[in-house]
Amino acid sequence: MNIAADSPDFIPFNRPHLVGPELKYIQEAVLLGKLSGNGQFTQRCQQYFEEHYGIAKALLTTSGTAALEMAALLLDIQPGDEVIVPSYTFTSTANAFVLRGARIVFADSTATHPNLDVAAVARLITPRTRVLVPVHYAGTSCDMEALLALAKQHSLWVVEDAAQAVESRYQNRRLGTMGHLAAFSFHETKNISSGEGGLLAVNDPQLATRAEIIWEKGTNRAAFFRGEAARYEWVDVGSSFLPSELNAAFLWAQLGALGAIQQRRKQLWQRYQQALEPLAAAGCLELLKHPAESTPNWHLFALICRTESERDKLLAHMRAQHILAVFHYLPLHASPYFAPRHDGRPLPHAERFGRCLVRLPLFHDLSSDQQDRVIGAVRKFYATLGLVKSSS
Numbered sequence: 001m002n003i004a005a006d007s008p009d010f011i012p013f014n015r016p017h018l019v020g021p022e023l024k025y026i027q028e029a030v031l032l033g034k035l036s037g038n039g040q041f042t043q044r045c046q047q048y049f050e051e052h053y054g055i056a057k058a059l060l061t062t063s064g065t066a067a068l069e070m071a072a073l074l075l076d077i078q079p080g081d082e083v084i085v086p087s088y089t090f091t092s093t094a095n096a097f098v099l100r101g102a103r104i105v106f107a108d109s110t111a112t113h114p115n116l117d118v119a120a121v122a123r124l125i126t127p128r129t130r131v132l133v134p135v136h137y138a139g140t141s142c143d144m145e146a147l148l149a150l151a152k153q154h155s156l157w158v159v160e161d162a163a164q165a166v167e168s169r170y171q172n173r174r175l176g177t178m179g180h181l182a183a184f185s186f187h188e189t190k191n192i193s194s195g196e197g198g199l200l201a202v203n204d205p206q207l208a209t210r211a212e213i214i215w216e217k218g219t220n221r222a223a224f225f226r227g228e229a230a231r232y233e234w235v236d237v238g239s240s241f242l243p244s245e246l247n248a249a250f251l252w253a254q255l256g257a258l259g260a261i262q263q264r265r266k267q268l269w270q271r272y273q274q275a276l277e278p279l280a281a282a283g284c285l286e287l288l289k290h291p292a293e294s295t296p297n298w299h300l301f302a303l304i305c306r307t308e309s310e311r312d313k314l315l316a317h318m319r320a321q322h323i324l325a326v327f328h329y330l331p332l333h334a335s336p337y338f339a340p341r342h343d344g345r346p347l348p349h350a351e352r353f354g355r356c357l358v359r360l361p362l363f364h365d366l367s368s369d370q371q372d373r374v375i376g377a378v379r380k381f382y383a384t385l386g387l388v389k390s391s392s
């Protein structure tokens, strides 16, 4: 695939944003002489989330995936347990529970947004269901009121996949603080990053002690170093989930610029929205709607094409203009790994998003001129199809 990535006018889909003090903080970490996990920078980052988000215990992890895997261990998921997950998500949402032997029961998205359809979730609950995993796609909140009520009614755990949802809100609450547990990601493609990184939010205080033990390879090391345990020993199962201080130092720099990052993303996002609303009104494409209770974090900008072939043509058209626009998830229930394990239910909304969704370049350093080119290219595509006038 020739995407003209070396041509000077190429617009990538994403580019990592450096806020400034990353290397200075990494140097500080090196000079402090402690490079392994749970040092000063790790603790600063964790405290930030505990204080600003009101999370009972925040634990930095090597990735959002690792945070989800920790959640599955912490909830003692056993072979045969059922976990309800949206099909339209990243593999890690399901994989974390598959690793524990759980049976994944995929639920469909709503018709207008890839987030879970809570009514569909309700129909999938059985006596073996243990966990519901809402994924806040694009940083837009799932219908948490209905979902939390459903979980309470059936005594189920809720693990929020808030990988895309740092700084998003639902009503007045932050995403990632409503489930018993939640996973954030600081992968290079997310709003703030440490290259690879994540965070497990332990919102149920009863899970906090054991979370720290699982995080520290099954030992009571963290408690021992706080002087709360007489000996440092193996007390439970666990694994290596801590990032090094180098990653935490990078993340600490990014956290310091969170406000500015969010502001720029919001500008870019709203500009796309304004520019493309006329095309949506003309019936050329659909835009994702944000429920009134959800304040998103401008993580990604998506549009939905009318058909798969039109989607493919749009992507090719953008590539020809040296712009990388991309599709997103292929529904997991129909994936090569899971299709033979799936119960055969069609999940039409997830399938439609798999066929028709397109994401446009959205990153902090995207210039207004570049964004104009992206918008112009989308308009031109629909003008060429004869659906709208090119001057629009």
Ligand SMILES: *Cc1c(COP(=O)(O)O)cnc(C)c1O
Pocket (backbone or CB within 6 Å): 063, 064, 065, 066, 089, 090, 092, 093, 135, 161, 163, 164, 184, 185, 186, 187, 196, 197, 198
């Ligand atoms: C990014 C992402 C993950 C995985 O996070 P990593 O940090 O890349 O492991 C999981 N779920 C969703 C919805 C994501 O967007």
